[in-house]
Amino acid sequence: MTLQMPDSYWAATAEPGDHYLALDGQLKTSVCVIGGGYLGLSTALHLAEKGVDVVLLEAGQPGWGASGSNGGQIIPGFKSERSDLIASMGEEAGSRLFAWSGSFVDDTLDLIGRHGIRCQASRAGWLQPAHSVNSFNAYEKRVAEWQAEGIEAYMLDRSEASAALGSDWYMGAYYDPRGGRLHPLSYTRGLARAAAGAGAWIFGDTLAERVEWSGDIWTVRAATGDVQADQVLICTNAYTDSGQALVPGLAQSIVPIPSYMVATAPLSDNLRKSILPGGETAADLKKLTNHFRLEEDGSFLFGGRGDLTETDDPSSFRCVTAKLAEIFPQLKDQPIAYRWSGRVAITTDGVPHLHNPAPGLWAALGCNGRGIGFATSYGKLMSDLLSGMPALDSPVPVTAVSRIPFHVFHLIGARAALWWKNRQDTRDRHAKP
Incomplete structure (x- = not known):
């Protein structure tokens, strides 16, 4: 079933996007990225620019989810104060995460300028x-x-x-x-076009149903084909479906x-x-x-x-x-x-999560409402990690997947929390x- 774009102001005013065909058959690649939002597209673009063979699978078309529906604000930093990050993570880790968050707007606007993406971007404050x-x-x-x-x-x-x-x-x-603004759906479509132009293989209307390890390679299985990859990155964020067999507990680790x-x-x-x-x-x-x-x-x-x-x-x-x-x-x-x-x-702690539950298998999620700049920079970071950067050098610490207790009742709990x-x-x- 084709996922339809919301009837939004963004859809009515966006730059035209390319249509990406569904996966058909079997492919082999170095990296398979699951999720075609800002994080997945930024990762695929930066990997392709490094000369890494990369395939991206998106359940709809790029921009179908949050990356085409948000408020279009490029916000630096996190909601947590620097002192709060230090209190929860320690001086070194908290300071490093805070310093990295200051790069979000620069990374985004630099990438837009470098690739000539038409998305009404500006550092408007x-x-x-x-x-x-x-x-x-x-x-x-x-x-x-x-x-x-x-x-x-x-x-x-x-x-x-x-x-x-x-x-x-x-x-x-x-x-x-430092704050900026852009047209979120136009930016997503421009990212996809830039990634494809750099050599990434992008497939739309392709829902990744499960990820399997065969002893020497990962296989991502979809209804219409399979992708074999040395490494897999899952970045489905708020659209992580508990019905998919990707990473156990991943869907239950966020609300x-x-x-x-x-x-x-x-x-x-x-x-x-x-x-x-x-x-x-x-x-x-x-x-x-x-x-x-x-x-x-x-x-x-x-x-x-x-x-x-x-x-x-x-x-x-x-x-x-x-x-x-x-x-x-x-x-x-x-x-x-x-x-x-x-x-x-x-996320319960208000900061992004990065998981590496098995060699070559990664999951990155937890935008917490600051997706544009954060996810763009996160994609750049993930391309470095997938290219061999030691995990200890990452400003986002690698942690184990942690299920939120009683997650099955999250909708009831969320309604009570909103009240x-x-x-x-x-x-x-x-x-x-």
Whole structure:
């Protein structure tokens, strides 16, 4: 069955993509990559540029999943502070992971420039609004840490944030000049074209069903053919299916959460001038994050959490449209032109996971909502590891696959967690400093 692209603003406005045929028969290669999102495509591209023979299998067409449905923000760093990473991982490992995260935007924009990918990319800057006084104070800590590292981030008070965002709902914000933006589906299609042009074999509409070890080589089996490879990388992220026999426990090591987005009809000139006039993108750090951006055609894109089902039913988007009207009351009567959803892979520790459960078998996942820049850099890192870089040199530590307890109930638990996080956000917003 062919997986259909969501009817999204991105699908309606993207650069045309190439169609990749399904695998038919048997192939032998050095590396087989399973998953044709940013991470898989970046890995395949960087490997092909090194002269490594690589085959990529994608269940749909490149961009079908989260890589064609997200908010299009290129965000540096992780949600965790440098001090938090050090506290959980140790001084050396935490500092190395934090330093690596600063390369995400540069890696992405450099790759786009080098391959001439048409995806409306720019280093527009990134705003993180504070929904409460306590979160504003936490941002001050983050900005102080970043400034100590030479990052030119700075705080905006409430009036400055209101002018920058076009909303007085937030208590303030911080600005990170490193942040960027792009058209996510156009970028994915451009990555695929660049990887194929560099020599990677890309097959679409090809679901990898299982991975087998025969004593001297790995075999990836799909309905229409097999790929034999010296090494296999699984990077299906939030679309890792527990029904596939890839790596035991991998699907149960993350929580896939649906994320919703809407796009308004083009705004009037007066409204366009008042919202994000500097061209930045924005994402707050509530327990239930909202992110937003304004497009050149005047469409306003707004994302957040819905009712945890992947659907285009307008009733399922009420939480998102209600929050849009709350934060931007001037848009409460603006027609919604597009509604769509995609999955986000959440790890319990908030950082990416890298597994090497058997020689030559790798799994990389856990974007935690920061997929574009992170996954691009992660693909570059994976190409180095698959080309012989010692695992000890990786900024992302290699760990064992760890199943989340009672994962079978994750949807029930996620609904309860969303309810509780919404209560926490409301409480935090009205809490006194």
